[in-house]
Amino acid sequence: MVDVFSGRLLVSKDGRSVDAEEALQNKVVGLYFSAGWCSPCRDFTPVLCDFYTELLEETEPPAPFEVTRSFRKMLLMVCIIFNFFSLSDLKKKYNITAIPKLVIVKQTGEVITDKGRKQIRDKGLSCFRNWLEGADIFQNFSS
Numbered sequence: 001m002v003d004v005f006s007g008r009l010l011v012s013k014d015g016r017s018v019d020a021e022e023a024l025q026n027k028v029v030g031l032y033f034s035a036g037w038c039s040p041c042r043d044f045t046p047v048l049c050d051f052y053t054e055l056l057e058e059t060e061p062p063a064p065f066e067v068t069r070s071f072r073k074m075l076l077m078v079c080i081i082f083n084f085f086s087l088s089d090l091k092k093k094y095n096i097t098a099i100p101k102l103v104i105v106k107q108t109g110e111v112i113t114d115k116g117r118k119q120i121r122d123k124g125l126s127c128f129r130n131w132l133e134g135a136d137i138f139q140n141f142s143s
Contacts, residue, residue, distance in 0.1 A: 010068065023066065026107065028128070028135045030067040030116055031090060033101040041100040044117055048102065051120050055128060063128060067102075106135045 009017045032048065034041035048067065055063035090096070094103045094111065102116030112134040113119060119127040 024107065027064040027066050028112070028131045029105050029107070030065070031094060031103040031105060032067050033091070033096050033099050033103075035099055038099055044100050044102075044121075047120060048117075051125065054125055064132070065128065104131050104134075 006021060008020045010020045010023060012018050012023075030048075034045060036042070052065070052067055055065050093109075094101075094105075094114065096103075100117055101114070102120070103114045104112040104116045106112060112131050116127075116131075119130075
């Protein structure tokens with residue numbers, strides 16, 4: 001994620017600081033913009049957690065997928081690995097005007113889809129295969 005995360009540290013759910021480029025290398029990345037006070041966010045967050053858990057813990061090998069959060073508070077987010085701290089830059093770069101919003105990006109930061117939330121709700125795990133193809137990452141994946 002060259003220009004988006006270059007030189008930045010992320011905080012894992014266990015509190016460790018990790019190099020963003022290393023942690024997100026060769027992965028499809030979901031940028032999740034949400035807030036604890038937002039009812040639609042509170043409705044979708046558990047769905048995203050379940051989606052994430054299925055992809056990483058119930059597929060072999062684990063899917064190359066990570067999700068970053070747009071704020072540090074981890075309400076209901078026990079499954080999502082990374083927090084993110086540069087919200088205003090990301091909101092501008094990805095034209096975020098409403099929440100919740102899940103933008104799926106390639107390792108380069110290019111958008112695969114800005115409709116991640118809708119695709120997860122409509123297609124479930126099968127949408128990941130399309131994201132994987134769009135990201136130019138090749139891995140056996142079956143949903």
